[in-house]
Amino acid sequence: MGISRDSRHKRRLTGGRMPIHKKKRAFEKGRQAAMTKLVSGEKRVRRIRVRGGNFKFRALRLSEGNISWGSQGVAKKSKIVEVVYHPSNNELVRTKTLTRGVIVQVDATPFKQWYAKKYNVELGQKKKKDAPVEQTKKSKSLIKKLEQRTKENVIDQLVQEQFANQRLLVRITSRPGQSGRADGYILEGKELEFYIKKIEQKKK
């Protein structure tokens, strides 16, 4: 092992060497990186006791996360399907490693179901555009509520298109090696366009 996070091994601003007059201390120690892998089966999370008696949850294998849809204000637990882009390292995409900031594809069904319940609209219908759900009996007040909601609703065009493939692009914002979870948010707007462009460039 021997990963230490001291600054004594580094040179000074002037370029001069720093004399080593101390041994490595325990409070400077670092640990191996988690390299959380995306897996379709059981998750694997280890609990690590850290300085001060606190715990970190090192996720070694994960398959799902709590994904939030910012503009709609909901979060659903959803399966992570594939790692698609990483801004720091292409190797992490190849090895399907989950870290903070990685762009993944996530199963869209929990959001589709939620949307159908709230707005009475099936997202991702290929032939009929926004066809309404099967007409179960709805009270007048419920219908009025649904109309009111649809009036105020705005949904990004690119996000809507993703529903057709059952996959949403999501950015992971939690740190799986620290908290043991892979939570994130659905990409929308300019950020979504940016990452779609990056992914297309990579494919070429």
Added chain:
Amino acid sequence: MADLQTQRAYQKQEGIFQNSKKLLAKKTSKGVRYWKEVGLGFKVPKDAVEGNYIDKKCPFTGNVSVRGAILKGIVISTKMTRTIIIRRDYLHYVAKYNRYEKRHRNVPVHISPAFGPVNEGDIVVCGQCRPLSKTVRFNVLKVIPNEIIGNVRKQFVLF
């Protein structure tokens, strides 16, 4: 607008949500911008409020607070991206001879894109913040343009 995103990750201000329903509906490129005052009477440059740059280490639009010491120095190098080197001169008293000697220190300071192009010889007021990199602990708060005759590195300017 497109020249903002030069990195592989999408650059944005951390605390701003760009995709609220209101903003998605508008479809114009002008979004919400986060900016703050740094205190101590320093004015926020217009470019920080109206500009588009993203700099998490900017004292006006980023996640750093200015506290502690306020220094003044003369700019000697602007070759780094978003950071400059300033020179601070001082006199050191030698007791044996009852006299002073000239000494100086170079301080690397982070400069926000809110301040336009800064030239060597300008005088800069900077405030202390948390460590921004291995050597940078200060952030430019105000630039005072200045003309210097001769080599900047050979000048002795006491503040």
